Amino acid sequence: MIFKNIGVFSGPDLEYINSTNLKISTKYFGNISNEILPEKEEPIIDCDGLIILPGFINAHTHIGDSIAKDINLDLTVNEKVNPIYGIKKHILNKSLPSHLASYMRNTCYSMIKKGITTFIDFREGGLEGIILLKQILKSVPINCIALGRIEYYQTDSQIQKNESISQEQDYELSIITKHADGLGISGANEYSDSILHYFSQTSKIRAIHSAETITSVEKSKKLTAKSEIMRALQLKPHFLIHMTYASKHDLRIARKYTDGIVVCPRSNATMAERVPDIYYMMKLGYDIAIGTDNVMINPPDMFREMDYLWKTTMAINRTKISPKHILKMATVNPGKILHINKGTIETGAIADCIFIKKHEIDLDPIHDPHASIVHRASESSIQAVMINGKIIYGKI
Numbered sequence: 337m338i339f340k341n342i343g344v345f346s347g348p349d350l351e352y353i354n355s356t357n358l359k360i361s362t363k364y365f366g367n368i369s370n371e372i373l374p375e376k377e378e379p380i381i382d383c384d385g386l387i388i389l390p391g392f393i394n395a396h397t398h399i400g401d402s403i404a405k406d407i408n409l410d411l412t413v414n415e416k417v418n419p420i421y422g423i424k425k426h427i428l429n430k431s432l433p434s435h436l437a438s439y440m441r442n443t444c445y446s447m448i449k450k451g452i453t454t455f456i457d458f459r460e461g462g463l464e465g466i467i468l469l470k471q472i473l474k475s476v477p478i479n480c481i482a483l484g485r486i487e488y489y490q491t492d493s494q495i496q497k498n499e500s501i502s503q504e505q506d507y508e509l510s511i512i513t514k515h516a517d518g519l520g521i522s523g524a525n526e527y528s529d530s531i532l533h534y535f536s537q538t539s540k541i542r543a544i545h546s547a548e549t550i551t552s553v554e555k556s557k558k559l560t561a562k563s564e565i566m567r568a569l570q571l572k573p574h575f576l577i578h579m580t581y582a583s584k585h586d587l588r589i590a591r592k593y594t595d596g597i598v599v600c601p602r603s604n605a606t607m608a609e610r611v612p613d614i615y616y617m618m619k620l621g622y623d624i625a626i627g628t629d630n631v632m633i634n635p636p637d638m639f640r641e642m643d644y645l646w647k648t649t650m651a652i653n654r655t656k657i658s659p660k661h662i663l664k665m666a667t668v669n670p671g672k673i674l675h676i677n678k679g680t681i682e683t684g685a686i687a688d689c690i691f692i693k694k695h696e697i698d699l700d701p702i703h704d705p706h707a708s709i710v711h712r713a714s715e716s717s718i719q720a721v722m723i724n725g726k727i728i729y730g731k732i
């Protein structure tokens with residue numbers, strides 16, 4: 337299939353080409369050039385008035401709590417989502433799996449409508465939690481990287497004694513890692529060094545919440561006399577999540593051990609926590625990606641997340657940041673962190689993309705295409721969404 341006369345955010349640098357032709361063969365992008373010739377009977381679609389953008393990769397979600405939107409807004413982070421005693425755990429335990437599944441499915445469709453073609457989910461509930469998510473995904477055409485966990489959390493004294501994993505928990509972990517795409521660990525404050533090290537031995541993806549709140553940072557120091565981030569690094573994570581209260585020192589040290597940080601600034605702000613030091617993370621050369629975090633706290637909308645992150649970071653640092661950097665955090669960077677051959681429009685990459693209406697009332701006239709996407713585009717600017725080379729939402 338050839339798309340003619342289309343605007344493209346091309347390659348890993350998201351270079352904007354106002355009008356060109358783009359080929360898609362099966363589920364991959366082919367050449368991008370004005371010179372492409374169609375093969376015999378190959379369909380050609382005139383896309384004048386459309387811009388193609390890599391599909392958004394929402395790098396951190398918890399869609400399992402879609403049933404609990406805006407419940408108890410005034411609670412603290414821990415009162416809401418602590419894996420041991422938070423209200424979220426209570427709601428998930430008390431809800432029927434079919435009800436949870438129904439709202440999780442709705443969230444998947446909501447994300448597709450907003451141009452999210454891949455999401456990386458932290459799934460609670462042990463093996464059952466992962467199986468429920470995988471079942472839902474059979475009927476929804478979105479890509480998901482499902483990170484599971486065992487429902488086992490240690491007490492402070494077990495952590496101080498450096499207790500290791502039991503045979504029973506080890507067995508559960510081995511089954512979960514077979515079904516899941518990796519491990520999504522709630523935080524270093526729930527595990528001993530021995531268990532964090534044990535988790536690090538899985539060959540699949542490893543990620544962990546880190547320094548999300550001042551309380552968790554202080555707890556780590558009190559409990560172990562070590563920084564929460566230094567303890568989290570024992571997981572050998574592919575990426576750290578939040579880093580809201582990461583000190584400059586921690587960020588410099590962590591840079592030696594991991595390339596990836598996923599920030600969730602709107603989730604942090606909703607909890608009345610501060611916004612992470614994204615400017616300094618950029619200076620250190622991290623691959624920064626964006627996630628929308630818990631659905632119960634924050635709607636999964638990458639347009640809103642980019643807009644918020646761009647402006648708050650500039651306001652805090654009183655320095656201009658190119659909107660192209662922000663757009664990369666929603667597309668190119670998470671693709672790079674996960675090595676999934678997605679997040680860019682270039683020959684050989686998987687064809688996940690968004691078709692944006694150039695002349696939509698909020699965008700027209702577009703003078704700076706990157707800025708227009710970051711702070712003017714919205715769900716209503718989307719003409720269609722393609723996943724794995726197929727249009728799965730809208731029409732072109």
Ligand SMILES: [Zn+2]
Nearest residue numbers: 398458629630
């Ligand atoms: Zn989270």
